[in-house]
Amino acid sequence: xSQQFDAVDVIGTKRDGGALSTAQIRxxxxxxxxxxxxxxxxxxxxMAILLNGMERREIAxxxxxxxxxxxxxxxxxxxxxxxxxxxxxxxxxxITLSLAxxxxxxGVAVPQLSGRGLGHTGGTLDKLExxxxxxxxxxxxxxMQQLNDVGAVVCAAGAGLAVADKKxxxxxxxxGTVQAIPLIASSIMSKKIxxxxxxxxxxxxxxxxxxxxxxxxxxxxxxxMVALGNDAGVRTTALLTNMxxxxxxxxxxxxxxxxxxxxxxxxxxxxxxxxTLALAREMLAGAGRDDVDPADVLADGRAMDSWKAMxxxxxxxxxxxxxxxxxxxxxxAPSDGTLSSLDALAVGVAAWRLGAGRARKEDPVxxxxxxxxxxxxxxxxxxxxxLLTLHSDDEERFARATDILDGAWAIADSKESVPKPELIHDxxx
Amino acid sequence: xSQQFDAVDVIGTKRDGGALSTAQIRxxxxxxxxxxxxxxxxxxxxMAILLNGMERREIAxxxxxxxxxxxxxxxxxxxxxxxxxxxxxxxxxxITLSLAxxxxxxGVAVPQLSGRGLGHTGGTLDKLExxxxxxxxxxxxxxMQQLNDVGAVVCAAGAGLAVADKKxxxxxxxxGTVQAIPLIASSIMSKKIxxxxxxxxxxxxxxxxxxxxxxxxxxxxxxxMVALGNDAGVRTTALLTNMxxxxxxxxxxxxxxxxxxxxxxxxxxxxxxxxTLALAREMLAGAGRDDVDPADVLADGRAMDSWKAMxxxxxxxxxxxxxxxxxxxxxxAPSDGTLSSLDALAVGVAAWRLGAGRARKEDPVxxxxxxxxxxxxxxxxxxxxxLLTLHSDDEERFARATDILDGAWAIADSKESVPKPELIHDxxx
Numbered sequence: 086x087s088q089q090f091d092a093v094d095v096i097g098t099k100r101d102g103g104a105l106s107t108a109q110i111r112x113x114x115x116x117x118x119x120x121x122x123x124x125x126x127x128x129x130x131x132m133a134i135l136l137n138g139m140e141r142r143e144i145a146x147x148x149x150x151x152x153x154x155x156x157x158x159x160x161x162x163x164x165x166x167x168x169x170x171x172x173x174x175x176x177x178x179x180i181t182l183s184l185a186x187x188x189x190x191x192g193v194a195v196p197q198l199s200g201r202g203l204g205h206t207g208g209t210l211d212k213l214e215x216x217x218x219x220x221x222x223x224x225x226x227x228x229m230q231q232l233n234d235v236g237a238v239v240c241a242a243g244a245g246l247a248v249a250d251k252k253x254x255x256x257x258x259x260x261g262t263v264q265a266i267p268l269i270a271s272s273i274m275s276k277k278i279x280x281x282x283x284x285x286x287x288x289x290x291x292x293x294x295x296x297x298x299x300x301x302x303x304x305x306x307x308x309x310m311v312a313l314g315n316d317a318g319v320r321t322t323a324l325l326t327n328m329x330x331x332x333x334x335x336x337x338x339x340x341x342x343x344x345x346x347x348x349x350x351x352x353x354x355x356x357x358x359x360x361t362l363a364l365a366r367e368m369l370a371g372a373g374r375d376d377v378d379p380a381d382v383l384a385d386g387r388a389m390d391s392w393k394a395m396x397x398x399x400x401x402x403x404x405x406x407x408x409x410x411x412x413x414x415x416x417x418a419p420s421d422g423t424l425s426s427l428d429a430l431a432v433g434v435a436a437w438r439l440g441a442g443r444a445r446k447e448d449p450v451x452x453x454x455x456x457x458x459x460x461x462x463x464x465x466x467x468x469x470x471x472l473l474t475l476h477s478d479d480e481e482r483f484a485r486a487t488d489i490l491d492g493a494w495a496i497a498d499s500k501e502s503v504p505k506p507e508l509i510h511d512x513x514x
Numbered sequence: 515x516s517q518q519f520d521a522v523d524v525i526g527t528k529r530d531g532g533a534l535s536t537a538q539i540r541x542x543x544x545x546x547x548x549x550x551x552x553x554x555x556x557x558x559x560x561m562a563i564l565l566n567g568m569e570r571r572e573i574a575x576x577x578x579x580x581x582x583x584x585x586x587x588x589x590x591x592x593x594x595x596x597x598x599x600x601x602x603x604x605x606x607x608x609i610t611l612s613l614a615x616x617x618x619x620x621g622v623a624v625p626q627l628s629g630r631g632l633g634h635t636g637g638t639l640d641k642l643e644x645x646x647x648x649x650x651x652x653x654x655x656x657x658m659q660q661l662n663d664v665g666a667v668v669c670a671a672g673a674g675l676a677v678a679d680k681k682x683x684x685x686x687x688x689x690g691t692v693q694a695i696p697l698i699a700s701s702i703m704s705k706k707i708x709x710x711x712x713x714x715x716x717x718x719x720x721x722x723x724x725x726x727x728x729x730x731x732x733x734x735x736x737x738x739m740v741a742l743g744n745d746a747g748v749r750t751t752a753l754l755t756n757m758x759x760x761x762x763x764x765x766x767x768x769x770x771x772x773x774x775x776x777x778x779x780x781x782x783x784x785x786x787x788x789x790t791l792a793l794a795r796e797m798l799a800g801a802g803r804d805d806v807d808p809a810d811v812l813a814d815g816r817a818m819d820s821w822k823a824m825x826x827x828x829x830x831x832x833x834x835x836x837x838x839x840x841x842x843x844x845x846x847a848p849s850d851g852t853l854s855s856l857d858a859l860a861v862g863v864a865a866w867r868l869g870a871g872r873a874r875k876e877d878p879v880x881x882x883x884x885x886x887x888x889x890x891x892x893x894x895x896x897x898x899x900x901l902l903t904l905h906s907d908d909e910e911r912f913a914r915a916t917d918i919l920d921g922a923w924a925i926a927d928s929k930e931s932v933p934k935p936e937l938i939h940d941x942x943x
Contacts, residue, residue, distance in 0.1 A: 096690030100564065125557040129689035132561035135529065260558035261525030 088112060092126040099133040107146045114150035118249045127253070128260040135265035141312060144267045148313050151275035154249035158225065158281045160196065163232060167194045168368035169282035171273060173306070174206040176294040176433035177331035181209045181239060182345035183353075183361045183383075184368075186391035189236030190382045191365070193372040196232055198242035198280055205294070205433030207338065207442055210241055215339035215408055215452035219401030235394045247275040266302070270309040277314065284320040284371025286364050287311065291510060292329035294429025300325065300510060307513040320371045323513040324363060327506055330427045330462050333357040336436040337455015337476065339407040346403075349389040356461075356508050358383075363509055410439075410453035410476035414483040418466040422496040425462060425503045431493030432456050432473075435486040439477040451478050456486075463505045466496060517541060521555040528562040536575045543579035547678045556682070557689040564694035570741060573696045577742050580704035583678035587654065587710045589625065592661055596623045597797035598711035600702060602735070603635040605723040605862035606760035610638045610668060611774035612782075612790045612812075613797075615820035618665030619811045620794070622801040625661055627671035627709055634723070634862035636767065636871055639670055644768035644837055644881035648830030664823045676704040695731070699738040706743070713749040713800025715793050716740065720939060721758035723858025729754065729939060736942040749800045752942040753792060756935055759856045759891050762786040765865040766884015766905060768836040775832075778818040785890070785937050787812075792938055839868075839882035839905035843912045847895040851925040854891060854932045860922030861885050861902075864915040868906040880907050885915075892934045895925060 090112045098105055105113075113130065116122040139147065160167045168188060172178050185195040199221075201208035210221045223231070223240040231238045244251070250272050257263045277285055289307040290297065297303035307323035314321025333354040335344045347353040348361060365379035382388050393403040418424075436442060440451035457474040460466050472494065475486050497503050519541045527534055534542075542559065545551040568576065589596045597617060601607050614624040628650075630637035639650045652660070652669040660667045673680070679701050686692045706714055718736040719726065726732035736752035743750025762783040764773045776782040777790060794808035811817050822832040847853075865871060869880035886903040889895050901923065904915050926932050 093688060093690045096561075100561065100690050123688065125553040125685060126689055128554040128558040129561040129691060132525075132529065132558040133565065133690075136562065136565045256554060259522060259552065260555055261522045261529050261562075262558060 092116070092122045096126060096130045096133060099130060099137055102137050104140050105143050105146075110143065110146040111150050114147065114154060114249050118154050118252060124256055128256055128262065131257060131260060131262040131265070131268065134267055135262050139267035141309070144271055144309060145313055145316055147267065148271040148275045148278065148317070151247045151249045151253075151271060152279045155247045155279055156245040157279050158196070160194065160232065160281065162229070163194055165192060165194045165236065166284070166372035166374070167196055167282040168284045168286070168372045169196060169277060169280060170286050170288065170364055170368060171277055172288040173273070173290050173296055175290040175328040175332060176206060176429040176436070177333045177336040177341065178206065178290070179212060179333060179341035179345050180288065180357065180361055180364060182212065182342065183348045183357070183388070184364055185237040185239055186349065186395050187361060187379055187383055187388040188365050188368050189395070190387040190391040191369055191374060191377040191379055193369060193374055194232045195237045195368070196228060196280065196282060197237070197239040198246070198276070199239055200242060201446075205430060205437045205442060207336065207341065207436070209239060211450050212338045212341050213239060213401070215342055216396060216401040216403070217405040219396060220399050223399070231398045235391065235398050237391060237395045239395070240399070242276065246279040250275050264296070266306050266309060270306060270313060274310050274313040278317045278319055282319060284368060285314050286367035286371065287321065287323035288360075288364060289323050289325050290328035291325055292327055292429060294331065294433050295328035304511065304513065311513050322367050322371065324367065325510040325513065326360060327508050327510060328429050330506060331429050331432045331458065332360065334458045334461065335455060336432050337441040337453070338450060339409070339452045340455040340457060340476065343407055346392070349383070349392050351384055359508055408452035410451065411478045412476070412480045412483070414475040414487070415471045416473040416475070416487065416490065418468055418470050418472045418496060420468045420496055422466060422498050423500045423503045424460045424464050424466050424472070425495045425497040427458065427462055428493040431489050432458070434489045435475065438486045438489065439475055439482050440479060453478065463503050465500065521545070521551045525555060525559045525562060528559060528566055531566050533569050534572055534575075539572065539575040540579050543576065543583060543678050547583050547681065553685055557685055557691065560686060560689060560691040560694070560697065563696055564691050568696035570738070573700055573738060574742055574745055576696065577700040577704045577707065577746070580676045580678045580682075580700060581708045584676045584708055585674040586708050587625070589623065589661065589710065591658070592623055594621060594623045594665065595713070595801035595803070596625055596711040597713045597715070597801045598625060598706060598709060599715050599717065599793055599797060600706055601717040602702070602719050602725055604719040604757040604761060605635060605858040605865070606762045606765040606770065607635065607719070608641060608762060608770040608774050609717065609786065609790055609793060611641065611771065612777045612786070612817070613793055614666040614668055615778065615824050616790060616794050616808055616812055616817040617797050618824070619816040619820040620798055620803060620806040620808055622798060622803055623661045624666045624797070625657060625709060625711060626666070626668040627675070627705070628668055629671060630875070634859060634866045634871060636765065636770070636865070638668060640879050641767045641770050642668060642830070644771055645825060645830040645832070646834040648825060649828050652828070660827045664820065664827050666820060666824045668824070669828070671705065675708040679704050693725070695735050695738060699735060699742060703739050703742040707746045707748055711748060713797060714743050715796035715800065716750065716752035717789075717793060718752050718754050719757035720754055721756055721858060723760065723862050724757035733940065733942065740942050751796050751800065753796065754939040754942065755789060756937050756939065757858050759935060760858050760861045760887065761789065763887045763890065764884060765861050766870040766882070767879060768838070768881045769884040769886060769905065772836055775821070778812070778821050780813055788937055837881035839880065840907045841905070841909045841912070843904040843916070844900045845902040845904070845916065845919065847897060847899050847901045847925060849897045849925055851895060851927050852929045852932045853889045853893050853895050853901075854924045854926040856887065856891055857922040860918050861887070863918045864904065867915045867918065868904055868911050869908060882907065892932050894929065
């Protein structure tokens with residue numbers, strides 16, 4: 086039991102623009118976790134943090150207090166270094182699926198504790214669950230065994246990590262206090278530091294389909310998280326990557342699994358391949374294995390072998406036919422030209438409305454639903470040729486999906502006027 | 515049922531520095547009153563209002579929505595105009611006790627819905643309850659009858675006025691969101707406008723013993739409240755008055771009743787008399803009765819008659835002996851000179867600790883407890899002569915009261931160096 090404080094005094098300190106002491110932060114997180122600080126008090130404090138900000142030291146203390154509210158994992162008995170990745174979430178962001186087996190095949194173990202999707206960004210577990218037989222839930226012991234045997238695990242985060250964060254996140258969600266950089270950074274990093282990998286790479290998305298719409302804000306978030314990770318003994322770097330347009334050519338569950346398998350087979354869209362390799366290099370460097378070139382391991386089939394082993398270890402059949410949606414609807418290009426934009430948010434919302442995502446935690450998702458893109462910005466399109474194919478089990482969902490896509494793309498007459506968008510804006514270390 | 519909104523959107527509007535629409539405000543107050551907006555959502559909104567402020571129009575809408583959450587009184591059947599007074603709270607502020615019967619004796623009815631004290635400022639009802647037999651609770655019908663017969667009522671505010679305010683105030687108290695001018699102004703004015711007097715004078719206290727420590731803040735609060743009142747059809751003015759030192763020479767319950775009776779008998783401390791007359795003139799002017807001079811009505815005993823009738827109408831015996839505390843403790847002046855300061859907050863906290871006030875709503879108060887001041891700033895004192903007499907039923911309370919009074923007063927060598935403090939700083943209309 087730490088020192089006692091009064092919740093109104095703690096709120097008052099932050100309301101009046103002061104910095105909370107280490108002891109105040111430790112107390113308020115502990116007392117909130119066991120309900121001695123009421124939800125209405127914490128939500129006033131969260132709003133004061135959102136509007137008045139926090140110093141680096143306060144964010145680090147807040148993160149530490151959240152880590153201390155739960156268990157920490159320990160991978161020190163493994164014979165390999167470990168590396169983890171976190172993406173702040175984007176449309177068509179299937180990178181974990183190719184990245185985890187690729188890095189494992191390079192000799193670095195990848196323990197990926199993932200979540201399900203909510204809203205317009207899909208969840209990695211939802212995608213993997215479209216593979217017949219695949220199971221997301223693993224005990225800590227089963228996870229360790231699989232890391233030993235296969236080197237890669239993507240599974241559901243247990244309830245034991247950063248317990249305070251779960252309670253805080255539910256509260257932020259209903260009180261308009263999600264979008265505070267100190268709270269985002271501490272929420273992500275408390276779970277990642279509690280999972281305790283040797284190194285960590287953060288993929289901080291910027292653009293219309295991302296949580297951070299603006300490069301400066303994304304950079305601030307990345308810098309904050311990188312500092313938190315390194316201060317806690319986890320070697321951490323971040324890439325700031327483009328989310329104005331979706332990643333790859335698919336947004337959905339089974340659709341994205343198929344595209345990831347294409348990448349592991351040596352094909353797939355160039356942006357997915359480029360980002361997979363860039364993040365793999367960060368993870369390998371963090372783990373001290375920059376002697377290995379992940380491009381070779383992808384090209385020679387070892388990453389695909391690792392994928393199949395990873396899927397089989399969790400009960401899935403990597404060779405089974407993936408589910409397909411009952412209905413499709415094609416949107417054609419109205420004219421010849423070059424696709425000049427394709428909005429990530431609109432594609433994400435369309436996939437969600439088609440059944441690929443959920444509005445509430447308890448909703449089911451459709452394995453086959455989603456959007457296939459036949460062109461990306463910079464690609465040529467032909468009048469009457471397909472631009473987007475929508476997939477859903479329910480025909481009546483097409484109208485609301487086409488609604489949101491109306492005005493979400495543009496075609497330019499000449500290729501010269503369309504600069505190829507930059508995929509990786511910057512690196513923070 | 516008004517238009518529907520989403521609580522997170524409403525919070526987000528204020529969080530991002532926007533103005534809430536009239537419909538949003540009406541919805542959020544209604545939905546909070548019947549628990550469709552959760553306390554944690556309202557507390558995040560309250561903190562956003564505190565930090566980002568509100569426009570005049572928003573404050574007026576917020577006040578209207580709170581008024582609409584409860585009943586409104588109607589004094590139109592009376593044969594006289596009505597006038598009300600509100601003080602933002604100070605130490606030794608017993609003005610209502612002499613003011614209400616004085617104004618009633620001048621031909622203007624005074625319906626004063628009052629509260630009990632919490633913390634270092636005493637409550638008018640607690641003071642009146644030290645009179646044997648006096649009852650604070652009246653039905654609306656009994657209040658109307660007494661206004662007709664006697665012209666003055668000081669009674670407990672019923673639960674029916676500004677219902678939302680009660681729920682909001684409890685929440686503000688535990689979430690550090692009390693001290694926002696829009697919320698203070700709307701809380702006070704919703705209850706006063708719902709009580710629906712013809713005119714209203716506000717006594718906005720400034721100084722160490724007041725809620726507002728600073729003249730500019732107090733002026734902003736006064737201007738906000740005066741505008742709210744006048745816009746709602748209640749002729750409203752405000753005086754900004756000094757609360758660096760207590761009002762009068764007593765702080766307590768029965769002690770303040772005795773001092774008020776002294777004023778009604780034509781004596782009493784000059785500052786209490788001055789402020790009573792100044793506020794009476796505001797109320798009479800607001801009621802269109804500036805032909806009457808309240809000084810005459812105080813001098814010729816009519817105000818005292820009105821007091822006795824008012825006390826008797828609520829079951830009290832105005833001639834009964836008032837309770838006295840079981841123990842007293844005298845603090846003597848250490849040297850000859852002129853008292854140069856006597857801190858209102860310290861005297862208020864001392865009276866509270868002696869038993870005159872309460873820390874929680876359900877605590878009892880001692881009728882006889884409090885502080886008697888033998889000198890005020892500007893008065894001469896003699897070495898070894900009494901400066902303060904502390905009264906309490908519990909001897910063990912004296913130590914904590916003398917603690918807070920240590921350093922709360924100062925004596926200057928020469929009278930010339932001590933300017934007489936200004937009682938009324940300004941008037942806002």
